[in-house]
């Protein structure tokens with residue numbers, strides 16, 4: 001089956017920024033599929049969004065399970081024959097932000113685990129789904145990075161993130177930013193746009209209650225980059241429409 005409607009896949013879509021992104025994207029008329037490690041949680045959230053009149057489905061998806069990449073490919077291939085929007089939203093932080101492990105003590109297994117989800121899994125999933133994104137008229141790939149991935153701001157003493165030196169999380173997002181720039185370069189002669197998003201510091205399980213932004217605002221950057229017009233940017237790093245320094 002195929003569809004003229006735009007279809008999107010959002011990883012880590014069962015809660016937090018991913019779930020709200022599903023809601024706001026579906027409100028623009030996009031058909032959204034959320035990936036959820038826990039199938040029941042994903043289906044329950046998708047059902048709630050359908051109750052709001054939105055077209056949202058859920059599939060079981062764990063970004064650390066390679067077999068799941070092909071499963072997602074097959075799902076979209078069979079149902080739609082394409083994928084218009086991929087939002088690489090799933091992410092973890094294992095070291096905390098208030099008093100993170102120091103770079104001299106952070107265990108390498110924590111670095112590896114963080115990179116497996118935030119970088120390697122995201123890269124491999126995108127590689128797997130790219131043939132389907134190429135079949136969409138104007139593909140959009142959004143990588144949920146963070147301002148904490150900015151090398152420039154980490155090296156600037158008066159920047160707001162100067163004291164947030166969580167090596168595993170921050171460097172996984174810096175690596176993800178490189179993926180954005182490199183993939184955008186590879187796809188520069190196509191209609192596919194690839195951008196990194198900083199959602200803001202948002203009140204989610206990861207962001208904690210100390211965060212100043214509410215979840216509805218935290219989803220706005222992802223939705224904006226997922227729905228960029230044909231003359232929009234690619235290979236950029238944005239928060240609420242404003243570029244961030246790499």
Ligand SMILES: NC(=O)c1ccc[n+]([C@@H]2O[C@H](COP(=O)([O-])OP(=O)(O)OC[C@H]3O[C@@H](n4cnc5c(N)ncnc54)[C@H](OP(=O)(O)O)[C@@H]3O)[C@@H](O)[C@H]2O)c1
Pocket residue numbers: 011012013014015016017018036037038061062063064088089090091092117144145146147198199200201202203204205206207208211
């Ligand atoms: N909140 C902030 O202030 C903030 C700031 C900058 C960037 N970000 C980024 O924004 C994205 C969303 O963050 P959030 O605040 O919404 O985080 P969150 O509330 O902790 O939600 C994270 C989501 O990712 C999923 N996830 C984790 N590991 C996964 C795996 N192995 N496979 C598939 N899904 C997995 C979680 O699923 P489960 O429910 O199964 O755990 C959950 O749905 C992340 O990439 C984060 O780094 C957040």
